[in-house]
Amino acid sequence: MKITKDLYQGSLALLTDFYQLTMAYAYWKSGKAEQEAVFNLFFRKHPFQSGFTIAAGLEYVVDFCNNFYFKDDDLSYLGQMKNADGSPVFESTFLAYLKSLNFTCDIDAVEEGTVVFPHTPLISVKGPLIQCQLLETALLNIINFQTLIATKSARVVLAAKGDSVLEFGLRRAQGIDGALAASRASYIGGCAATSNVMAGKLFGIPVSGTHAHSWIMSFDSELEAFKAYADAFPEKCVFLVDTYDTVAGIKNAIEVGKILREKGKEMLGVRIDSGDLAYFSNIAREMLDEAGFQDAQVVASNDLDEHIITSLKIQEASVSVWGVGTKLVTAYDQPALGAVYKLAAIKNQNGVWEPKVKVSQQSIKTNIPGKHQVSRFLKNGRAVADMIFLKEYMEGKTSTTIIDPIDPTKRKRINFEDFEEINLLKPIFRKGTQVYDCLKIDAIKQNAQDNLMYFDKTHKRLTNPHVYPVGLEESLYQLRTALVFKMKNYDK
């Protein structure tokens, strides 16, 4: 689908921080606008203290880039902006330049659904400085949120250990776009369906749902309400049993289930939305089994997340479908992923690429210079390490050492012939032309499941996971160290 067309009717070039436009103007003014640069988008820490992260949002990025242009009304809006002295913020010749700006960047990115780790680029953009800069905010907005929610969803789905998870978040999500993007990302992370009908239509995600307490309350009795629902939807009966008294509700559901069965239809299950979910789900299971409804599902909802689901599993709750809303779509325990977008190299006046670092007091914030490649090494189908490297340093090498970017005492020797090597960054745009077919939503979801299979369960543990090794190839590590020393004038 065309996200910009279906959702936003056209280009989103103004979906940016104002400082990107002031920098763009200043780049143009100082003759640097067309200077070639490389920017990398990466995060420094997994969200939710997770041991893994699921990349998501690339289709939005592709669509954003394909529709990256300034519309006439965008330019008029910028044109009427005034400085304090009444002069225009942007000269008209600059606005004419923006009008003629065509997207011409090269973009490499990891595919949606890929398991990713701190420091490795999810997206690498190479192109004129002004264009790279103007993409920053939107790319971060898109990737940070969808990657965050896909990861949360994968964690919830892991906790559910093979049971279906339904995403029920629309009513409490962060606005309209937040809800839609969250439904998409939740599906990528492994949810079976969404309650969000528009997300179903836009993204091709299965839609599902039960009914609310209001349905029951609108009748004189719960039994009457169940019967009426069964008349309307004989194929789709999941009865919400906790409006008045959960045990009585289960009895009523069984009674209506029997009526349905006489008509050749099967009740799908019951939903419990309050109280002790372990206690009531076990009662529901027993009562349903005893009445001959062994195939009826017990659906649970009510402020669930991966931790409550894990606890309910330990308590041997008889829940087989989990409805999860607020805590999933708002990423309740960590509302933002901290991915950043950093300049990593620039072509100087002589046409030579110069790697760049920003030196920080916190070593975790010192970026990794250069136009990166990322390899994942597998042994017997299991991922053992990811390596960030510069292609130009690899010629003729048969082995190397990868070094942790934060703690250089953590190292791993890699003999290339011992491993299967996967290159994670795929070409997405070349000179502004899309060269990659975005994966269909079901292929992305499958990619996430397949990717997770590469990783040992110790990395997927929900609390205190084992840290997966990601390192800089030794010559890149040396380059970065040398640049840091140079910028800090240690060698003077």
Ligand SMILES: Nc1ncnc2c1ncn2[C@@H]1O[C@H](COP(=O)(O)OP(=O)(O)OP(=O)(O)O)[C@@H](O)[C@H]1O
């Ligand atoms: N056996 C259990 N073990 C751990 N957590 C549970 C268990 N049963 C329910 N929960 C969780 O405890 C919390 C109970 O929240 P709350 O007090 O709001 O529920 P409630 O009063 O039963 O229902 P509500 O107020 O929504 O009608 C929910 O997050 C729920 O998922």
Ligand SMILES: O=P(O)(O)OC[C@H]1O[C@H](OP(=O)(O)OP(=O)(O)O)[C@H](O)[C@@H]1O
């Ligand atoms: O709890 P969540 O994970 O967000 O899942 C969605 C919740 O939305 C509905 O509740 P409703 O809006 O009727 O509110 P209430 O049940 O909290 O009163 C539903 O019954 C779930 O409890």
Ligand SMILES: O=C(O)c1cccnc1
């Ligand atoms: O279909 C449901 O049961 C549902 C949908 C949204 C929120 N809560 C429940």
